[in-house]
Amino acid sequence: MPELAEVAYFCKQWKPGLNQPIRAVHCHSHSRVFRGLDVPLLQDALKGATLRSARTHGKQMLFGLSRGNWLGIHLGMTGQLRLEPADFVPGKHDHLVLFQARHTCVFSDPRHFGRIRFDQCKQEPDWWRSLPPEPHSPAFTIDRLAAFLQRRTKAPLKAVLLMQECFPGIGNWMADEILWQTHLHPLLPAGKITPAQVTLLHKNISSICRLALDIIGTDWSDPPDSWLFNHRWNNGRNCPRCYSQLLRRPIGGRTTCFCPTCQRFGRPTR
């Protein structure tokens, strides 16, 4: 479920829990979301600590804690953060639960694809500081995009847009949306698109990220019907632009939705 904007939305759910001491911690220590982690150490460090900050970067979240501790959370495919009342009783998939006087901060993830990180250091942890620039930030330049695409001479654009080392936060629906709005066929080799197409792609990546953050990231409301978003999983599935039947097929290991009329190889259609 969570891509850039959904992650931002979930991160905000814990905001009321900032600056209040954690009185008790509940962990499903056997869960895969704690892989590579010393869970007893984590529990010890969290108990009595206070969440001081909450930030996102792409699909990554980082919570700054008192005592120089950092809690990192990745939601995987089915993870979510939510706030519950103080008397909350953790359920089956609530892997990390932070009890406070007024609230309970809950991380749940039925499929266990998510991941918890924990670091004890003065500054932000290394993995956080070395994340690539977000696709809607000024550091994500056209030149950077062009250079990355040029190195993927054979990979289909759809697969390339999912590569987090260049597009942190972009996931399956955003990649489809970006390609559809840019009139680019998802199978087009990334290294073969023209400079004009790169420029258009850059512009749409930025605008789609920003609008998604604005719409979904604030209150989980739907993007406009003029986007592909609301049509791609429908059974009727017609392109909202030209009304052709949308196609669905696996590309880059993921189900991809696109319009065979709007998105062609070769020349841009506008």
Next chain:
DNA sequence: CATCATGTTATAAT
């Protein structure tokens, strides 16, 4: 019962 799911990563193949 079979198929699919808004993600990542280890491993294999090119």
Next chain:
DNA sequence: CATTATAACATGAT
């Protein structure tokens, strides 16, 4: 070595 493709992970919904 750099790039590309695939399977695996664990569970729930249809």
